[in-house]
Amino acid sequence: MSTQPDQTDDETESTPEPDAEPEPESPGERRRAEKAARAEAAEEEAADAEPDLGDDAITLKVFRYDPEVEGKTEPRFDTFRIPFTKGMTVLDALIEARDTYDSSLTFRHSCRQAVCGSDALFINGRQRLGCQTQIADLDGDVVRVEPLPHQDVVKDLVVDMEHFYDQMEAVEPYFQTDETPDGELEEQFQTPENREEIKMSTRCIWCGACMSSCNIAADENEYLGPAAINKAYRFAMDEREGENMKEHRMELIEQENGVWRCQTQFSCTNVCPKDIPLTEHIQELKREAVKSNLKFW
């Protein structure tokens, strides 16, 4: 099963639209999912009627699914009321919900500081890192958290990352050079300018937000996607690799599922939590590809 992107950012909690829910596999499942959504909406209203947890409580709506646990095999949303504290992030709220109300609530998280890339989520209709998203910065009273769209859901907010990892590995994501230094203590030189040129591309934390936001990657499963192409850019533009290796890299990213699939929609750039100019990097590789092709005319 998979989720599809949500078109409506301003949806309120009491009226979940069917197309905001994960896409079920059959019409029967779709009906059941809709039913679950309706039941969920009713449950939320009931939850809203409960005594307040203070003026600052927030409502957290979380996608739930477990392939084997009764009552969770059909996707649904659960609602939690969480006391708001200053500086609270979406990840903090999820942890609070799990540790206080439901220890089976499942999501990946580790570093809490936007470097491990574990908690890319679909928050109020946009790919973001849970730990990097201040609740105070979100619009509306309800925080809705879903797994990353376009990826198979393993359970609750956990998606299967294997396809993402496969695409990353498809671009030979490791340094290769025409000439390795001879001595054990011999470093390769790199100008500060060249280091600056690749700097942003080296910031990628493999969170998968970009791939999830990309319509092309959603439709064409084999498209390398922005993260993998950015990884290729990181090496292709590194002057330490040398000209021969650069040609090899251009061949890799020029293949059928490479840079030319990109339609320059900038969705990846917009959601990247590390502000990597992904679309620009893809465009620059397209220009490099044209240049290197001209050489052989």
Add this chain to the structure above:
Amino acid sequence: MREYDVIVVGAGGAGLRAAIAAQEAGADVAMVTKLHPVRSHTGAAEGGINAALREGDDWHDHAYDTMKGSDYLGDAPAVEALTRESPKETIQLENWGMAFSRDEDGQVSQRPFGGLSFPRTTYAGAETGHHMLHTMYEQVVKRGIEVYDEWYVTRLAVSDEDEPEERDCHGVVAYDIKRGEIEGFRARDGVILATGGLGQVYDHTTNAIANTGDGVAMAYRAGVPIEDMEMIQFHPTTLPSTGVLISEGVRGEGGILYNSEGERFMFEHGYANNDGELASRDVVSRAELNEVNNGRGIEDEYVHLDMRHLGEDRILDRLENILHLAEDFEGVDGLEEPMPVKPGQHYAMGGIETDEWGATCVGGLYAVGECACASVHGANRLGGNALPELAVFGARAGRHAAGDVDEEAKITTGWDEDSEEGENVSPVALGEAGLPSAEKGALADGGATAESAGDAGVVEEAVQAERTRVHYLLEKEEGVNHAEVREDVQRTMTENVNVFREESALKDALGDIREARKEYQHVTVEDPSRTYNTDLIHTIETRNLLDVAEAITVGALARDEFRGAHWRKEHQERKDDEWLKHTMLSWNDGSPGLWYKPAVLEGEDKTYEPKERSY
């Protein structure tokens, strides 16, 4: 059962480097990690890698700085291995393409760091660990080394001889988080633990939520002594609301600490008249808390770290990541205002006792990186010494496990003729909480339970024991949630076993930990699912936190002196006559016992004589 020559547990910097080295030495290697490698907490390291690379610098000076920084509790053969081999490993990283910051002439850049006599901290912006982790993982991908990601190693398969020194490790038991299956991994030549930190025993820590001391706890219960556990580093500059780290690089580049009176207290109140903000971390952390305790803190909680005077260009060039962290996690613009900072748990100097090759006293079992204690850091780690430790000892252990080393270690492991028995200091019982016998087998979780049925038999028995435990945890109907137990441990450790330590508080902590252990006997996993059951994972981790928290506190109570990061209210001096020795704790099948071993101050061609440590 799966079989490999070498199994590496954990895939942060130390694990990745170990796997690469073992494979280069011809071993068939697998890595087993509860995260995906790039999620490991090495990625959060900011400052840099100390390496004597440049003219005018010398690895002997680096060794001297490190011994002094350790307050003479480091073991010289390990310290010298670190400092001698760090340049080679650092350049190796550069040759693997790591994106180091560069000087105008194209060389890798270095900057000053606390406690160093030369600006030898090699860095990549303020995100050195991120670049190091990814560069190493790239090499693992390149080499096709098998990685079991999101497989949680929960038990070591160690044979059951009476003395730990006679035992052998034959593999590990791992739980496939995605599928909920338990499987045995047999290691023909060696198991290398590289499981990282244990910061989750505290509630204000720079460590990740996954840093639960798993390797330390597993090795400890399998009989391996754990060393100097009381030596916990509190980093002086963490953000007050989250514990997120603000790199020492800020002070290295010239950042200044101010109290609420606007005084540059490191100098004005005489904490470090020479080095000021760049004194060793333990010194700066105590100074900050002292300011707060004397009413000169801001909001009674923190001090200010100001870097505005460095100018936007320099900040963007060398510390850009710090701007993002301060903005995202504290709502402060470091270009416009000073950043609030306070000490937070950061690093465990102690850990699994190893020699300078990463080998423990149990045959075939190694430990490297933060979970290990060689000891490189002694009573206080210098900033910039953790990342080279990962590379140097990862590589050494990988080669050793693969059978590529026949040099004898100078540091001994396990009990030897220089060891001395310790007295019990705890007011309460330690170790395994009393249990009804039927449940004991399920929750006891000792390591050495196997009967001699051949190497594979040891692994098979460990698998069975683990299946019993997981089944028990999943089937138990009612009880307490692990989160409550974890919170109890974190609360008492933060309150009682922090920067400033006193006897009564340490004893209180041991009492609280005992209570938490009893609570844990009633722990239950509510989530019945076999699919990605994090409830179960966190429940198992919490058991590890209990063992580790207790060990830290016992060591802190036993060591009645002030050395490095370990400050004792009643004992305000370093006692070299009595305490130039490591605290050792052995599990003894559930009844922990303290003992001691002398620190090794004899280096290759000189002895590091303890001197007064001033900055």
